[in-house]
Amino acid sequence: MDRTPVADADVCIVGAGPAGGLVAHRLAESGAAVVVLEAGPRFDGDRREQLEQHVRPGLDGPWEMGGPRDAFSSSGESFYPLNAARVKGVGGSTLHWQGMVMRLHERDFELDTRHGVGADWPVGYGDLRPHYAAAEREFGVAGAADNPYAPPRDEPYPLPAFRPSHSDSIFAEACERLGIDMHSVGNARNSEPYDDRSPCVGYGTCKPVCPSGAKYTAESHVEKAEAAGARVIDRARVRRLEHDEAGERVVAAAYTTPDGETHRQEATQFVLACGGVENVRLLLLSDSDRYPDGLANSSGAVGRYFMDHLFAGMGGRLDRPTRQNHVGFNTSECHQFYDDADPVNGLKLEFLNYAGPSPVIDALHADTWGDDLLDQLDESYGTHVSMGALVEQLPREDNYVGLDRETTDDLGDPVPEIHWSVDEQTEAALSRANEIQARVLDELGVEDRWTVGPDETGPAYHHMGTTRMGDDPESSVVDAECRAHDLDNLWISGSSVFPTGGAMNPTLTIAALSLRLAESLRAQLG
């Protein structure tokens, strides 16, 4: 394959995930000459092979993460499992995401003003509202307007919501008695045919792979961008951005291809869209005499304020069938406590449709077979219920992504260092989530209980905050349009620009910001 640079490119986008794919599509459609450089491969094969790779022990993971290319360091109090948290390839991390999508709440954009914590965004919900609607159309979100806690919206979802599960109906009995409101949740997954993709057919492996194509992946927009004339170069690892003598503009992206050759892609505009970790790494690797602390980093904020969502969970068993593991997505959530002020961290509750073990996966790990195995599976499957929760982590300067200059990848470049800890305030919010979960499970009479709380929590794999947006160049990396304060033609697309993260899965907001960025960048091209 020809992986040489494109001549006369208007826009060079680094990263072919949702943030890059949507920008590439919008700009290519408008007539711009777009090139996308993607570090990972195209996964063109039959997705059912990846399903088997996921389900059957003994096979490599489906998305080829974790080799020398992906080396990293984790230095904080909490280990960060970075390579479980991302995918490099055309489609990016939407290849393995679960596909849950919802809008941030109004309060998420003004947390400092309202509560004196975190930071305000330089844009408000009203600024993003039309872009949220557009993003829902692009993804084909299945949802319903039955959530009384959701921010205002003008239009119906593009697709009808997935109907509640039998498991939801069990939870509903208890929640009704407790005054806890359940409602539908947005799915970037086809409940009906949409955008030439299949409806869900129930493989049950949404995360990490949907063989039917019902789950949205950014491959969709990358393909549309290519159809509109964009050129996508896979396995092109961008290692450095070069700037002009004045330090005002990026002039080229230097990338290395599998044959070991290094190329320079020149363009008029550059968009970084390679995630909350690799965006930082590339900016820091692009240091120069003019910018000794890394590109776009005159504020010193590049890499700082790394945030993720934290998981809280609780589950157990009932004395009746709960019908779990038919599908790999959720159909109901509760956002009733999201805007509470004590604790101020946002939290949302999930009612899981995949509680407990799957018989087929259990069987493949069992140490027996025949009737013994059947007895084990009869005992292990059928009566589990679980609730999950995502909890907001507020931005802290001492949670950061940096470079580990003592460790290099297979190209000799320093690897990213994740320095991440969970603070006491977040732990208090996790405890609050557990308290609500316990009320529901107590009401249901759930036995054999387990809990994931402050001591057992882990990240939800949403990398946010490391190139935060703001009006003040002294304290932020990009402006409200997602353009770097320091360089005229460098834009950053993705959740790394979030000043705060809320507790909602971030990809719909990534998409809304990306569509907004594309509009602003298009205006710059003239």
Add this chain to the structure above:
Amino acid sequence: MRLTRRDALAVLAGLGVTGGAVSLTQFDPPTADSTGKEGGSTGEDGASGDDTPPTAVRDTMAAAAEVVYPSAAEGVSEFVETYVVGRARDDSRRAAMVDAATELDDVARDWEGAAFADLPAADRDRLLRELGVDAADPVPDGTLSERLRFHVVNELLYAFYASPTGGRLVGIENPIGHPGGAESYRRATMDEPETTDSGGETDG
């Protein structure tokens, strides 16, 4: 509960073995009538085509399935025959599966003086456990025990528990890996199973 060829085809479809035109008849075992016909010839080893594992391998797999599957399973031989023949269409799996089954048969002949498929079921079960297959990690290119776990036992267990009929035995008619639609998760109980084993194509 009776396993059918349709069950095997459903699992194969979930694994992408459809070729766009997989039918029940395509997986029919060779018959006297088909001998000599194009694509249906039976060689000295009992194979009916380039991709079809030898008869001894199919017999070994079916014999293994009889001990790996619950005693309530009926129709095992036909189910395994269909699954193994279909699975062997995957070039990356055929040789390793044939090798593993052949090695298992060789061990049976060395240790027990008879083909694996000719041993009583209790002896087949004991032999697999003596080889450490029950405790082995499944590794496609590992030790004999690890390869038997991956290419024989887990191949068969996947076929069984990812099939609608196998799943029903433990209470789930739409197990992970089976594209059984987006309705079953809403039901309080399992729906009635299809009872016919009619022919036709499937794409899952």
